Amino acid sequence: MEKEKDLLQMVNIEKNFPGVKALKGVNxxxxxxxxxxxxxxxxxGKSTLMKCLIGLYPVSSGDIYFAGKKIEHYSTAQALTMGISMIHQELSPVxxxxxxxxxxxxREPLNRFxxxxxxxxxxxxxxxxxxxxxxxxxxxxxxxxTVAKMQMVEIAKxxxxxxxxIIMDEPSSxxxxxEEQQLFKIIRKLKKQGTSIIYISHRLAEIFEIADKVTVFRDGKNVGTEAIDQLTMDQIITMMIGRTMDEMYPKIPCTIGETILEVKNLSHKKYFHNISFEVRKGEIFGIAGLVGAGRTEVIETIFGMRPKISGEIWIxxxxAEINSPMDGIANKMGFLTEDRRATGIFAVLGVDSxxxxxxxxxxxxxxxxxxxxxVTKGCxxxxxxxQIKTPSLKQAIQNLSGGNQQKVLMARWLMTGPDILFLDEPTRGIDVGAKAEIYKLITMLASEGKCIVMVSSELPEILGMSDRIMVMHEGKMTGLLENxxxxxxxxIMRYATGTQDDF
Structure with a gap:
């Protein structure tokens, strides 16, 4: 075993929970x-393996070597002392x-007193x-x-x-x-200084931009490790899901009908000014822009979560007079929030609740x-x-995968019978297979005549799913583009950075 070659070696790692074998001989x-x-x-099994590495879970069997030394029976505090740090996907700042x-x-610095x-x-x-x-x-x-800046603080920590x-679990989600490019700049700087990075991500395009090697997990096993320049995206997807995925964005042409939602000169005191657009029946209307552009704040204001200072909303x-989310729901709107953990799910309650x-x-x-x-029948x-995958309706939602949690939240709003559905980062932090299922669901809803307004920071997603795209920069609408x-x-980036402006 060449301990001098690798900083970390995890050998034949197994982790068992009651009734479940989460890791099966992983290297x-x-x-x-x-x-x-x-x-x-x-x-x-990715996150489970990393929790074993930082001392959060004890391994059931197998060996871990770090910097040439075998380590065992250690805590997260000891892992930090050894030089292993982790940025978790779900942020929990004070x-x-x-x-x-x-x-x-x-570990606050102390004075002489x-x-x-x-x-x-x-x-x-x-x-x-x-x-x-x-x-x-x-x-x-x-x-x-913002959530993005909280993430950057975690990186700083x-x-x-x-x-x-440094283990980075979905740092760009x-x-x-x-901001993603800024993150990559930091990673390259750390790499140049000799720091190793384990990078967990569902955004496969960024893997090809920054990774040296990639390890693919499926069903608790390592199904392959290769140098990134030896793989294509299609090969990685096939390894991940055990089948080919011919089309990542299953957008099908839908009949676009009459205008359902019309926004006229909508302004917020702080976040955006004079926003106007309309969305039609069966249309997927994308909103793009950098964080801080005011995208989320626009749809939150339309839904009644924030007060407007001027402008009109026509349905x-x-x-329509919409001054609260209850008014939004009464006007047949639904709203899938950006951060499902903080503002979406009730973690300890069941799927039905x-x-x-x-x-x-x-x-x-x-x-x-x-x-x-x-309730049971309706749910x-x-x-x-x-197609929500859950053992039962009483299963605590926190125990479902991210993709299935997102589907539960979609079901919540669909049960209200909305004509207009706002989706804020609908695939944030979910894997490539689950993303494709969410995309199919969104397309299905559009085909049923729903009016979809989707905010996304992933430009391939915006381009792959939208019929038209509104681009924002610093609270202003800079472009309204036919896809x-x-x-x-x-x-889109030219409009998002303000270097091009049609209004």
């Missing part, structure tokens, strides 16, 4: 200064504390934020940051540990194209009580219709 080697990508569908306290939580040295903490935080080119005051509360190996030719929460008024008996049988119809074979990612 993984990561070299010094190497970017090693891990890909696979949700539930394939929201009402500043960036600098989040960066140094549990044993008290926290806030000035030193500020200075150290400023240096690490400058290293990743994040232009934020270290005293800024985390709650005031990992760097601050001077880690030899909340980032736009521009089916009638002026998560679907039925905004719909209980449909299931009241004559005496005003919820009819549980009717089962949607579980079957959109065609001539439309490219470069064109």
């Amino acid at each position: 993984l080697n990561v070299g010094y200064g190497e970017v090693h990508a891990l890909v696979g569908e949700n539930g394939a 929201l009402y504390r500043p960036i600098m306290e989040n960066l140094w939580l549990g 044993g008290l926290v040295d806030h000035q030193e903490m500020y200075n150290k935080s400023l240096r690490v934020l400058q290293e990743i080119e994040l232009d934020e005051d270290p005293r800024t509360l985390m709650v005031n940051l 990992a760097i601050s540990y001077d880690a030899k190996l 909340a980032l736009t194209e521009h 089916n030719g009638k002026l 998560n679907i039925a929460i905004p719909n209980y008024d449909q299931f009241l008996s004559k005496i005003g009580l919820v009819d549980d049988r009717a 089962n119809e949607f579980v079957e219709k959109i 065609s074979s001539d439309l490219t990612q470069d064109t």
Whole structure:
């Protein structure tokens, strides 16, 4: 065994949970200064292996070697001491504390009296934020940051540990194209310094941009490790799902009908100004732009989550007064939020409760009580219709894969019978196979005459699914583009960065 060649060697790793064999003889080697990508569908075993590596789970069998030494029976704190750091997919910042306290939580610099040295903490935080080119005051509360900037703070925290190996679990899932390139710049810098990166992602295009090697997982096994230049995207997808995927974006032509939603000169006090567009029956209307452009805020305002200062919203030719989400629902709108963990799912509740929460008024008996049988019947119809994989309706939603959690949230809104469905980053943090299923579902809804408004930071997704695309830059609409074979990612980026403006 050549311990001097690789920083990390995981040999024949197995992990068993009651009734489940999560990892089955997995091997993984990561070299010094190497970017090693891990890909696979949700539930394939990637995150479980990484939790074993950082000491969160003890392995059932197998050996782990790090920097030439065999390690065993260690905690996450000891893993950090050894030089292993992990950026988790699901962020859990201390929201009402500043960036600098989040960066140094549990290891705050102390002065000679044993008290926290806030000035030193500020200075150290400023240096690490400058290293990743994040232009934020270290005293800024985390709650005031976007999800993308929270992710960058997590990256800064990992760097601050001077880690030899950084595990990045879906680090770009909340980032736009521009921010993603900034992340890649940081990764290349770390690699040049000799730091190794294990990079977990469902965005296969970025794997080809930054990875040296890729390991593919399926059903708890390592089904292959190759140098990235020896593989094509189709080969990786086939290895991941065990079958070919002829078309990633299964968009089918739908009959575009009359205008359902019309927005006229809509403005918010802070986030956007004079936004106007219309969306028709059966249309998928994409909204593109960089984080901070105001995309999410526009659809939140239309749905009633934010107050407008001016402008009008017309639905089916009638002026609508929407001042709350309840007004939005009453006007036959549904809203799939960007961060399903924070603002979507009720993690410990069952699938049935998560679907039925905004719909209980449909299931009241004559005496005003919820009819549980009717709830079960109604939920089962949607579980079957959109093929949600769950052992039962009572299964806690937190135990489902990301793709199935997203389907449950889609079922929630479909049960309300919406004519207009807002989808904010509908495939964020889910695997390539589940993405294709969500795309099929979106296309099916459009074919049924639903009016779909989709915000996405993934330009291939916007181009692959949308009939028309509105592009925003710094709160302003810069382009309204008909999707065609001539439309490219470069064109959209020109509008998104403000270098091209049609309005």
